[in-house]
Amino acid sequence: MIYDSLAQVYDLFTEDFDYPLWAEKYIELLHSKTRSVEEICDVGCGTGSILLEFMKRGLKVTGLDISEGMLMAAREKAMDSGFAPLLLRQDMREMRLAHRVDALVCVCDGINYLKTEKGAEAFFARAFDSVKPGGAFAFDFSSEEKLMGLADVGLFAEEKDRAAYTLFCSREDRLVEMDLRLFVQLENGLYRRFAEKHSQRIWKPDEIIAMLEKAGFTDITIEHADLRGFGGDRIFVACIRP
Numbered sequence: 001m002i003y004d005s006l007a008q009v010y011d012l013f014t015e016d017f018d019y020p021l022w023a024e025k026y027i028e029l030l031h032s033k034t035r036s037v038e039e040i041c042d043v044g045c046g047t048g049s050i051l052l053e054f055m056k057r058g059l060k061v062t063g064l065d066i067s068e069g070m071l072m073a074a075r076e077k078a079m080d081s082g083f084a085p086l087l088l089r090q091d092m093r094e095m096r097l098a099h100r101v102d103a104l105v106c107v108c109d110g111i112n113y114l115k116t117e118k119g120a121e122a123f124f125a126r127a128f129d130s131v132k133p134g135g136a137f138a139f140d141f142s143s144e145e146k147l148m149g150l151a152d153v154g155l156f157a158e159e160k161d162r163a164a165y166t167l168f169c170s171r172e173d174r175l176v177e178m179d180l181r182l183f184v185q186l187e188n189g190l191y192r193r194f195a196e197k198h199s200q201r202i203w204k205p206d207e208i209i210a211m212l213e214k215a216g217f218t219d220i221t222i223e224h225a226d227l228r229g230f231g232g233d234r235i236f237v238a239c240i241r242p
Contacts, residue, residue, distance in 0.1 A: 003046075005194035007069030008184055009163040010047050022107060023053035025225075026138055029238040030103045033136035033219060040103040041130060043092050043139075044110030048074025048085075055083045063087045064095060093122040100132045106139035112147070112200035115175060117211070120203075124215035131241045137217060138238040143224065144202045146233040147176045174202045205235060218242050 003010075030037045038060060042051045045063035047070055054061045055078070063085050065071050071087045078085050090096065092110065104127050114120040127137050150156075151171035158165055162185040170177050178198040183191045205222050212220050217239040226233045 003065075003067035003196070004069035005182055005196055006180070007047060007067060007073050009160075009165075009182065010070070010073070011049065012160050012163055013158060013165065014049075017049070019049045019053050022050050023057065025236070026050070026054075026105050026107065027057065029138040029236060030105070030136045032221070033138075033238050033240045034103065034134055036134075037102050037136070039101045040105060041097060041101050043095065043104060043106040043127075044108075044113075045074055045087070046070045046108070048077050048087075050105075050107050051085060052078060052081055052083065055085060056081075061085050062097065062101065064090050064092065066091050093119050093126065095123070095126040095130060097130045100130055101135065102132060103136040103138070104131050105137075108140065109142055109200065111139055111141040111203060111208070113198075115199055115201045117207075120208075121211050121214065124211050124217070128215045128217060128241055133241055135241050136238060137212075137241065138236070140234045140236045141203055141208070142200065143233045143235050144204065147171075147200060147202050150178075151176050176200045176202065208235075208237060212237075212239055216241065 040054060040059055041062045041064060042054065043064050045051045045065050048063060051061050051063045051074060063074055066089065068089055071089055075087055111120070114123055131137055150169045154169055156167040164183045166181045168179040178200065180196045180198060182194040184194065185191050209220055220237065220239040223236045224233070225236055
């Protein structure tokens, strides 16, 4: 499963992300659309770093991710901090919550992993159905400039104390293909090699707006930001279910 290998070292390679800043940014976005935000769902929650920040701020949070490896890491991280969030293994395009929540968030490129218009429309329709009337939906996605830049550079590599990776990026039309090789140190000092392939779609803001409107969302606002700790140029979107 995609991300299951990466889950082992994801936090190691994203330790420069300012997760408290991300959480505050999202709380600000949600409150710009709705007054009552007590229960939220974090779609594509990964290892739970932002989910944990939300819970530290008193929010009731459900985490959802397609990767069991990511959810296991999120569960362990939450337990170490004294929290026990509900974590669901689901495809975001087929999301089903037990009840509607005050707000829904999808942080850090989840939208870019929706490679087709059909898939994005399916997720936005499920997001609409998962939020209470008057509730908010906020997410971010990597800009066209950022993803084009990754493809133009092509090769990336980084080494940490117990892990390293190489990442080769190429572009085919609107998709940036990412060939990831991970090298993770074992207890005996040897390294194990893992391979994953990722694809991210270049989305344009007007395409996102059209799909959100088709799903039924209103009061859609878009903001470009390249703030400290956000991992590069991103587009933040917030809207309301009327």
